[in-house]
Amino acid sequence: MSFDLGLDGKRALVTGGTKGTGAAVVQALADAGARVAATARTVPENGTGKIHYIAADLLTAQGCANVAKEVVHAFGGIDILVNVLGGSSAPAGGFAALTDEEWQKEIDHNLMPAVRLDRALLPSMIAQNSGVIIHVTSIQHELPLPESTTAYAAAKAALSTYSKSLSKEVTPKGVRVVRVSPGWIETDAAVALAERLAREAGTDYEGGKRIIMNSLGGIPLGRPAKPAEIADLITFLASPRAGAITGTEYVIDGGTVPTA
Structure with missing residues (x-):
């Protein structure tokens, strides 16, 4: 039996797409036949013909708006949006080390880029009655490390809750929303x-x-986990093969979270 994922010609945008897991997702989607745009603050000067790179700071509202405009201009629309961008710069030291500024940084990094890009690109997906949005969360929202990841974990928890609500709103309009929750990669x-x-x-x-x-x-x-393993899961979930999957979260952590 053929296991063609049916992604030939699909138009995809991947945030945080030049390093680590994001780069692996970009490559996996491209290998499966998708037309892929990848965004990051800095992008390769000599990109490949298969990948359209967009340099932007997605921690700002204007950066998100610029990316949305560019990807629609380049591809004429969008079928798949994978929000990989995330991370933490918060200091160690528990709750007392987290100033208002540190809290805002974690929210701006791990929640708002997804919210802003979804808001910009969802109308076109709804208009075509099809699309897939995948948000990369983290097992930290279930298993936070108080010494260093409280704010990051809280921002990822917000992303997870937002994603679930979004799925309930837009799935009846033809757009699937799925979460992928990695452990240590x-x-x-x-x-x-x-x-x-x-x-x-x-x-x-x-x-x-x-x-x-x-x-x-x-x-x-x-x-x-290896970045390619996360990318393989995301690529499958973005494909028509996963057409009945929406509103749920897939944990890929080697069994780290000790509950089902």
């Missing part, structure tokens, strides 16, 4: 963190990885 940034922790602890890279896994309460699978 072995991106370049994660490798650098594990290497730093390893040096500080006088161990090797595998020891550094164990330090991180232990901080999460353990990963039964014994390793973090």
